[in-house]
Amino acid sequence: MYFDVPATGIYIVVFLIIFLSMSIRILREYERGVVFTLGRFTSIKGPGLIILIPYIQQMVRVDLRTIVLDVPTQDVISHDNVSVHVNAVVYFRVIDAQKAIIQVEDFHSATSQLAQTTLRSVLGGHELDEMLAEREKLNTDIQEILDKQTDAWGIKISNVEIKHIDLDESMIRAIAKQAEAERQRRAKVINSKGELEASKNLLEASEILSKNDLGIQLRYLQTMSDISSDKTNTIVFPFPAEFSKFFKTS
Template identity: 85%
Template sequence: MFFDINITILYVVIFLVIFLAAAIRILREYQRAVVFTLGRFTGIKGPGLIILIPFIQQMVRVDLRTIVLDVPTQDVISHDNVSVHVNAVVYFRVIDPQKAIIQVEDFYDATSQLAQTTLRSVLGGHELDEMLAERERLNHDIQEILDKQTDAWGIKISNVEIKHIDLDESMVRAIAKQAEAERERRAKVINAKGEVEASENLLLAAQKLSENDLGIQLRYLQTMSDISSDKTNTIVFPFPTDFSKLFKGNLKE
């Protein structure tokens, strides 16, 4: 009889251990439990120690930390028909565990698929130059669209970063040629502007010199000084027009 009582107590103890093991859950600070009672949502519990009724209640753990989602490389055709390969990274976190579990089957996979389609849609509406030069604005546009659409899932998109925009080798060569042609065009424009300014200054100088004969003589002497410093064997002396007038006057006499 005593032996049977001991066996009964042992069974009770074992049952209690199994019951407590199935009923007690410990959640960390960044975790929450979405609790279902007989299949119906009955609340959010955690963090810390929580107790569930075995076989009656079930829970789904939800991580509230920021999740880093690497968006796979997408083939995008820009608005100016340039094919590029783009990948990005999305930072998001769960702010409503109930919606994240009940409103969507797998919020991680759903967010990943939505990020891929949004990335192609947004970038496809811009030209290649905008993709390369206005990356911050594109990041903001993608983040706003994703955040708006994932709000129904209890997801908050905190940031989106486009990591790489890769071009085909042929397109890289074409862009390099375009950049070189643009540099040559700018150089020609600058040279043309310089020639215009130089001609205007020369015309102004000529007008100033023509107003005073003494100025012409000083310019003549300066030119002679510059010629004398030259090391060439042949020196050409400018012949002032005043001398020719003087000779003509003597011949007439």
């Protein structure tokens, strides 16, 4: 047995299928939908099932998860005129979907470009030693500047990390020479301080021994013992301490 289905019924079913496919949207937990009605912003919807009016309402999906932005390598000239190559990574997320869609054309690209210019600007105001030794402080400075400027876009900069600071080969050799010279300078300073301290001790010892002939004699005997214990061809002639008085000037 066959049933004849009117053609109009088929058209209605097809129309309903197309209408529902254009009307129904499903947003995940981390997504929000910015809805425009006849071109004007009306609401933010989601997550879950969203129903739109076809041709009258449009929706733009916005991902609220943290986005990892790799900042390309930038050529930076430091405050002391040293050329370095720096790259970084920026972590940010959308906290206001309305602003992220309405206030800026492409918030991802805009944040990337802003991160590049801010990286060059901040690092260019510091010397090379500061870049290498104060990386955490530079990360914080860049993060605060980016967060302040992207606030109008509904974006939160959660973290900035400088990954690499690369130097030219000639600069690496110059820094190595500088470090070697600094080590030599410190060694000479330590050596001179040791000699100064030793000379003071010898001067104090000589003053003490000069006041007591017996002390000089004991020191003389100790020196004789030290020399005789060495395997050497040196011949030592004793010199009595009593003879020292003949060499004293009046």
